[in-house]
Amino acid sequence: MPSSKPAASDAPVETLSPGEARAEHERIGEVIAEADRLYYQDDAPTLTDADYDALRRRYEALEAAFPALKSADSLTERVGAAPSSKFGKVTRAVPMLSLSNAFSDEEVAEFVGRVRRFLGLDADAPVAMTAEPKIDGLSCSLRYENGRLAVAATRGDGTVGEDVTANIRTIGEVPQALKGAPDVLEVRGEVYLSHEDFRRINARQEEKGLPLFANPRNAAAGSLRQLDPEITRQRPLRFFAYTWGEIAPARPRDTQSGMVAWFKELGFPVNPLTVVCHSAEELLAHYRMIGERRATLGYDIDGVVYKVDDLALQARLGFVSRSPRWAIAHKFAAEKATTILDNIDIQVGRTGALTPVAKLRPVTVGGVVVSNATLHNEDYIKGIGTDGARFREHDIRIGDTVVVQRAGDVIPQVLDVVPEKRPADARPYSFPTSCPACGSPAVREEGEAVRRCTGGFACPAQAVERLRHVVSRRVLDIEGLGAERLPFFFEDEDLRIREPADIFTLAKRDAENLKKLKDKEGFGALSAKNLFEAIENSRTVALDRVIAALGIRHVGETTARVLARAYGTWTAFHDAAVKLADGDEEARHELDSLDQIGDAVIDALANFFREPRNRAMVERLVAELHVQEVEKPKADTPVAGKTVVFTGSLEKMTRDEAKAMAERLGAKVAGSVSKKTDYVVAGPGAGSKLDKARDLGVIVMTEDEWFELVK
Ligand code: IVH
16 A cells, blocks of 8 residues: 655755665655556556655655665666566566656757767757657557567566557557568557547547546557557557667668668658757757647647767767667647636546636637636645645635646646736635535545545445446456446436445346336346346355445555454444444544554544435445455464564565465554564565664564464
8 A cells, every 4th residue: 555645754854864864765765666656557646746756856865865875776767667567577678768858948959069069079060860749658669570570568667668569469550560670670669649539539438437538648558558458459559660679680770860761661650740950940940840730730749859860979979877868858838828717616526526627718728729727626726735835825716817727738727826917806716515516515634635525425426436346346246237337227217226235126126117127228138137146146245345335435445354354243343433423432442443544544434424325325235235244363373463564575475465364363464663563574675674673672584484483
């Protein structure tokens, strides 16, 4: 689990002792690595960009002040994230690197000057450079062996990427075989989606009630990183070739532009806006031309890339850390415009988050008419940042003139207000404290910027998404009632499924109904019968899954398991939750004493069970189920009641296995070492936790010794 409180310490790094610095460096490193994993591999970011950047800056500051912390596997040395384990790994001989950025004409001139100086050329000597659009997609390497596509991989951490060969084969634009290619040829480029295809994919997602992709880049990433290539096939991905990795026996051309022309001869799509320039002025003229055509290209670009054309000069220029000295990405500035804020609407997301949306007098921002823009959250309107500090002097009021920004192709946002233009009748905005979709209270948890609806299944904005979770494999696991069918049942007049209990009354209601499921579009007698059977088979269900099915915030599968193990039966859990909601201090205390259960979970449980509609919904569901009790952990093992910390890399079991095993044996598993720790099981590479255990005199053992102890 990522830490939900990623905040960096405030103490200036210079005031830390080396030990404190090491501990903080390790802690932040873990949070960043986890955030990277969620962002790059699960396409599901957990931290805001600002929080993430703050952590990164602190991490770098620690390394700058304590150079001993910087090792080869420091996060500052990595590009992107290590590949996800769901795909096979591909190791490249020539790593894929990133580009440094320029944001202004001056920075481009400096880049050209640097290149000249490095090569010992005169200040006005011409240097041939290519200029081409920077495609906003995902980079991929395609390896051809003896003219056949052998392996395709995502960038991953640069050296090791994910094997997406089967998915790349579904891209019509990518040649499967090449004529006249060298024995080994690794072509690299960008996989992307056109605007039109992006819109089509999102329309299909919407029809099926599936989450929408925020932008073409995310949609392309989600499509390429599909385990099922059949899904990728339905998403018309495209490709532009712009660079290369290994080539053997010999590279056939000696310029960047020559190589790209050769890719084209081989049958790869290459970007038609690639030109060769001879000065900073020419580069900038091409940049402006591309900028003007950006809105009509039909795909997302986020800048222009300049590369030294002569490959011998590229070789002389080489690299600085992770980017080539011979190339730079000249990024487009975010586009801005001012307009009037006519109103503020509240959108309720699928997780219940209330997002304020600015209703604007339509205005053109970078060639696109914008009439809606996000205002992020309640505090943002007031001018308060996620760190609680004021970042804008004025709040935003209805009637104000505001600055709107479209950065790249993401959702437009209100960036600022123009206080001089505030009319006398501008109205301050008061954020609703009840949900506009269902009327339930909308609450803000401590330390959270987002206000959320507590209506759960009673809220039409959230119900389908929640039901989807309930029927999923990891919760009630109802075959035949998958994500695609839920919107149908949610809407169907005769056989409505609006809350979990409705699933289990479906067969009975069907029998009583004149209009039967078997006669509905997409069903038949057999599929209806199979569905009813699958539902019947799911009626007997383990306590932890029932708890997870309630869809309480912060109570996912893992937490549900902890609660189930602690309370054992539905009645015991339910009594405790109801008491908690009614303000019983003892019930709160009892929950608080459970390992892994903290205030966030306790408050979420209390909020949930305080709402009468939720209580009624829960009762209706449980009345339909046979809830299986959960075996309490064993009390007669050598580690029962002990607190164990696992650290370092474990070699005989995964972290999850180690944890599950210890818990089964009645031990508590903690994340950090303290006086209360009984055992530390340390694998190779263990760091500060091991040091701390030694300092405190805690028993330290190897994995083998652990197995010996519990056998
Ligand atoms: S050249 C060693 N050319 O931008 C240089 N990259 O920010 C290799 N990108 O990882 C990259 N369009 O994913 C290059 N025309 C282009 C590009 C391009 C998009 C991406 C690529 C790279 C990232 C760096």
